[in-house]
Structure formats: structure tokens, C-alpha cells
Amino acid sequence: MIPFNKIYLSGNELEYIRQSHETGNLSGDGFFTGKSSRWLESNTGTKKALITHSCTAALEMSALLAEIQPGDEVIMPSYTFVSTANAFVLRGGIPVFVDIRADTLNIDETLIQAAITPRTKAIVPVHYAGVGCEMDTIMQIAKKHNLLVIEDAAQGIMATYKGRALGSIGHIGAYSFHETKNIIAGEGGAILINDDQFAARAEIIREKGTNRSQFYRGQVDKYTWQDIGSSYLPGEDVAAFLYAQLEKAEEITQKRMDIWNIYHEALQELEQKGDLRRPIISVECQHNAHMYYVLLNSLKQRTELIQRFKKQDIHPVFHYIPLHSAPAGKQFARIYGELKQTDDLSERLLRLPLWVGLGKQQKDVLKVLGAKVVSGFFLMSNVLDMIVLRALNGIALI
Numbered sequence: 001m002i003p004f005n006k007i008y009l010s011g012n013e014l015e016y017i018r019q020s021h022e023t024g025n026l027s028g029d030g031f032f033t034g035k036s037s038r039w040l041e042s043n044t045g046t047k048k049a050l051i052t053h054s055c056t057a058a059l060e061m062s063a064l065l066a067e068i069q070p071g072d073e074v075i076m077p078s079y080t081f082v083s084t085a086n087a088f089v090l091r092g093g094i095p096v097f098v099d100i101r102a103d104t105l106n107i108d109e110t111l112i113q114a115a116i117t118p119r120t121k122a123i124v125p126v127h128y129a130g131v132g133c134e135m136d137t138i139m140q141i142a143k144k145h146n147l148l149v150i151e152d153a154a155q156g157i158m159a160t161y162k163g164r165a166l167g168s169i170g171h172i173g174a175y176s177f178h179e180t181k182n183i184i185a186g187e188g189g190a191i192l193i194n195d196d197q198f199a200a201r202a203e204i205i206r207e208k209g210t211n212r213s214q215f216y217r218g219q220v221d222k223y224t225w226q227d228i229g230s231s232y233l234p235g236e237d238v239a240a241f242l243y244a245q246l247e248k249a250e251e252i253t254q255k256r257m258d259i260w261n262i263y264h265e266a267l268q269e270l271e272q273k274g275d276l277r278r279p280i281i282s283v284e285c286q287h288n289a290h291m292y293y294v295l296l297n298s299l300k301q302r303t304e305l306i307q308r309f310k311k312q313d314i315h316p317v318f319h320y321i322p323l324h325s326a327p328a329g330k331q332f333a334r335i336y337g338e339l340k341q342t343d344d345l346s347e348r349l350l351r352l353p354l355w356v357g358l359g360k361q362q363k364d365v366l367k368v369l370g371a372k373v374v375s376g377f378f379l380m381s382n383v384l385d386m387i388v389l390r391a392l393n394g395i396a397l398i
């Protein structure tokens with residue numbers, strides 16, 4: 001059996017959890033939460049990173065920071081996870097869906113301008129599969145119309161656009177450390193505050209609307225209710241697990257990249273034959289191997305392929321049911337223009353198993369797809385695989 005996802009321990013997780021227990025204090029904002037925040041700040045270039053209990057929480061905080069009022073519009077793709085929209089709907093905001101690009105499946109930046117109305121407050125680009133949206137254009141549009149940009153970088157840790165970390169480019173960014181993402185904490189996330197104007201309020205909103213963070217730093221002698229807010233921080237055991245993963249983020253990303261590259265090389269021929277399309281990564285983007293997907297030619301072809309996989313006990317998955325076709329999407333959101341690419345691509349996309357430790361089983365996945373797998377290639381040690389593929393990759397990049 002080959003599952004779609006499998007959790008991975010990078011080494012120090014259980015030891016750090018033990019250490020967090022030893023301090024006798026498991027509530028939030030302890031040693032490992034601080035370590036994780038500093039790690040994110042120094043590795044993404046954001047001004048302030050706050051660890052949250054999920055990316056959903058980080059997005060909800062963003063909606064509060066953006067002061068979304070009932071009737072305010074927020075431009076985003078329909079091809080995304082529900083939390084992108086829900087965070088704003090909770091504040092009475094109206095998601096306005098625009099179509100995605102056929103190449104990256106990211107929001108089509110050329111459609112954003114026309115979707116702006118006097119009620120528009122923010123743009124929420126989603127970096128699908130850890131491949132950056134066209135952020136320069138999006139930031140220019142936002143500046144011109146005085147809008148906020150909140151990056152849903154749930155899938156984006158360790159990936160860059162023009163050398164800048166995803167999540168660090170807009171006014172605010174949100175990461176996920178859910179167990180299906182690259183760097184995991186079970187449930188976990190972070191909000192990146194890239195614009196100083198939100199820094200003080202973000203701390204308060206995250207701490208139940210109190211200035212407890214200032215109190216901990218000794219800046220005030222008692223803490224009180226200051227603003228609206230909720231409890232958006234994780235416990236220390238979760239942060240301890242997370243920090244162990246962050247410490248090994250490069251290693252984890254490289255291991256995923258090796259698997260991604262094997263898929264990409266092995267499927268080239270099928271793409272040339274017209275059986276499927278492989279992911280397209282633009283030159284400005286360094287992706288993070290969050291996902292390997294293929295685009296089949298039709299829903300029928302995808303359904304048949306999934307059946308073939310099931311017979312081998314292999315479990316690829318597809319997503320998303322576009323939000324505009326979901327019951328709550330119809331109730332709470334609005335569409336701008338036609339969502340042709342969204343409707344079409346979401347029916348043809350299939351995500352292949354990709355997790356650290358997949359190893360030789362990857363060959364079985366490729367066989368079902370009908371890829372010619374040179375067995376010697378896979379029988380080589382992992383180390384050799386890596387050397388060969390990195391060399392190939394280097395050539396492809398030139």
C-alpha cells in the first residue's frame with residue numbers, strides 16, 4: 001500500500017517535546033515558540049513571524065488585521081482550500097473569485113484589475129504547490145488601488161519568487177504546518193507580518209485581545225483586554241515538534257526535491273506523447289517540491305487512472321472542488337468573469353504520492369502511469385540517484 005502522504009520525523013522532534021515537558025510549562029509562547037519565530041524571521045526576511053495553531057488561524061488573523069467589514073470584497077482564486085475564503089467570510093467579507101492561469105494554476109494576475117470595485121479591500125494570492133504567483137504585478141495593482149495583499153503561502157515554506165520567500169512579499173503572509181505540508185507540526189501555522197503597521201495589533205489579536213505579550217516582555221506591569229481577538233497560538237509541545245522540523249527544513253526540502261525530480265524526468269516522455277501535462281515552474285520561482293501533480297486530458301482519463309491506482313493499493317488524490325461550485329461558495333462568494341480554467345483544470349488534476357521515505361515505491365507509482373522506468377536507475381543507491389538527478393537538473397536549468 002502506498003499512501004498519498006506519510007508523516008516524517010527529521011530527528012529531534014521527540015527530544016524537543018520531552019524538553020518542553022521538562023520546563024513544566026506547556027502553554028504557548030515558550031522557548032520553542034520563540035525559536036520557531038526567530039527561525040522564520042531569519043529565513044524568510046519577514047519583520048515579525050508569529051506561530052499560530054494553523055494557517056487557517058493565520059488567515060483569520062489577517063482578516064481581522066485588514067479590518068474586513070461586512071460587504072467588503074476580497075479577490076482570490078476559487079481553486080484553493082476553504083480557509084482562504086472562510087477567514088474573510090467570518091468577518092462578513094465577500095470572496096470575489098477570479099480565474100487561474102493554465103500554466104501554474106495560480107491566480108491570473110491579468111484578471112485582478114477588472115475585478116476591483118470600490119468595496120475591494122484585499123487581494124489574496126495562493127501560491128499553489130509552492131510555486132509563486134506573479135507577485136510584482138499583484139503588488140503593483142494593490143499599490144495603485146490602495147489594497148492589502150495577504151499571501152496564502154500555506155504550501156510555500158522554503159520556496160521563493162525572484163529570490164524572496166513566499167509569504168514575505170505581501171503585507172501579510174500565512175504558512176501551514178499541517179501534517180500534509182512540507183514542514184509539519186501536526187496542526188500548525190504562522191503569520192508573517194511584513195508591514196510594521198500590523199505588528200503590535202497582531203500580537204494582541206493572537207493573545208485573546210490582550211497585551212499579554214508585552215507583559216511577558218516586561219513592558220507593562222499587568223495585561224488587560226485591549227482589542228478584539230481570539231486564541232491563535234499553539235502549545236509548546238507543538239512548537240517543539242515544529243522547531244525540530246524547521247531546523248532540518250533544507251534537508252527535508254532537498255529530499256522532497258529529489259523525489260519530485262524523479263517524477264519529472266520519468267514523465268517527460270508521456271508528456272511528449274500527449275498523455276499528460278507536467279507542472280510548469282517559471283524561471284523566477286524556486287519551488288519547494290510541495291506537490292507533484294499531473295494534468296490528464298479529461299475527467300474520464302483521471303477517473304480510469306485512479307481506478308488503476310486503487311487496484312495496486314496506491315492512493316493519489318485530487319483537489320480542489322472549486323469554491324464557487326461548493327454550497328457555501330454559492331452562498332457567500334461572488335464570481336468575476338468566467339472561471340473556465342478553474343473548472344477545466346480542477347477536473348483533470350491528480351496529485352501523486354510525495355513524502356520523504358517514498359523510496360523505491362515511487363517506481364510502482366510511475367508504472368501505473370505507464371512511464372518507462374529504467375530499473376537500473378532506481379536500483380542505484382539513493383545517493384547516486386541524487387547526484388545524477390542534480391546533474392540533470394543543473395543542465396535543464398542552463
Ligand SMILES: *Cc1c(COP(=O)(O)O)cnc(C)c1O
Pocket residue numbers: 053054055056057080081083084126152154155175176177178187188189
Ligand atoms: C493547507 C492549506 C490551508 C490550511 O492550512 P491549515 O494549517 O490546515 O489551517 C490553507 N490554504 C491552503 C492553500 C492550503 O493548502
